[in-house]
Amino acid sequence: MATRSLSAALLLSFAATAVEPQAPSPPEPGAPGHWSLATGETVSPGRDAIGFGFGWPGVRFDYLHGLSDRSDVGFQLDLLYGFENTDTTKFGFAFGVPLRLVAYRKDKLLLGLHIDPGVRVYTDSNSTEFFIRFPVGGIIGIQATPEVRIAAAFDLAMALQIPNTTYFELAPQFGFGVEYLVDKNLQIGLNARFGPEFTTISGSGSRFAFTTEVLIGYRL
Numbered sequence: 001m002a003t004r005s006l007s008a009a010l011l012l013s014f015a016a017t018a019v020e021p022q023a024p025s026p027p028e029p030g031a032p033g034h035w036s037l038a039t040g041e042t043v044s045p046g047r048d049a050i051g052f053g054f055g056w057p058g059v060r061f062d063y064l065h066g067l068s069d070r071s072d073v074g075f076q077l078d079l080l081y082g083f084e085n086t087d088t089t090k091f092g093f094a095f096g097v098p099l100r101l102v103a104y105r106k107d108k109l110l111l112g113l114h115i116d117p118g119v120r121v122y123t124d125s126n127s128t129e130f131f132i133r134f135p136v137g138g139i140i141g142i143q144a145t146p147e148v149r150i151a152a153a154f155d156l157a158m159a160l161q162i163p164n165t166t167y168f169e170l171a172p173q174f175g176f177g178v179e180y181l182v183d184k185n186l187q188i189g190l191n192a193r194f195g196p197e198f199t200t201i202s203g204s205g206s207r208f209a210f211t212t213e214v215l216i217g218y219r220l
Helices: 002-019
Strands: 048-056 058-068 071-082 089-096 099-106 109-115 118-123 128-133 136-143 148-161 167-183 186-199 206-219
Touching: 071 118, 089 128, 148 186, 167 206
Parallel strands: none
Antiparallel strands: 048 058, 048 206, 058 071, 071 089, 071 099, 089 118, 099 109, 109 136, 118 128, 128 148, 136 148, 148 167, 167 186, 186 206
């Protein structure tokens, strides 16, 4: 009798285990699995993403690699036709190494920080300018719907021009970003920044600088 009772107990235990529902896989970090190019959310740990931007002051290519659930790093290549984001036309190219960090994330809100050291070179028949750049900034991102993220941002662009007349450039800019997640790996968006640009050249005053670009991103 004891043997039969033990066998019955084992059968009941096995049946309960077999029908027990499996726990769902944990979601990717971020709200809800959404990664971004322009609204602050980083690429998932160990994942890669590429992006293309088209607009002013040029066209760009981005590569990003997720370091953790709160940070990613990459490189950015630009083909420029607007001089230092102003309405002055001049051919140039740029290379940068963006580092992004999510400083705070809760529910549908996050605070992101970034630094984008790099260089820009402009040239024409009259002169060549070389800028060492170290922009920094912060961004507040909101997951408006499962597919849409919006953001408000403040950037401070800083650069040093050295080969000709040496001067320092400072450009505080405000702006926004919006992105639509077509599927979990493909997104489209808009990025914009506006603000004054100052230099240490005597009597130069300030110029209006702006960035407006359409973005396409794909997570590999």
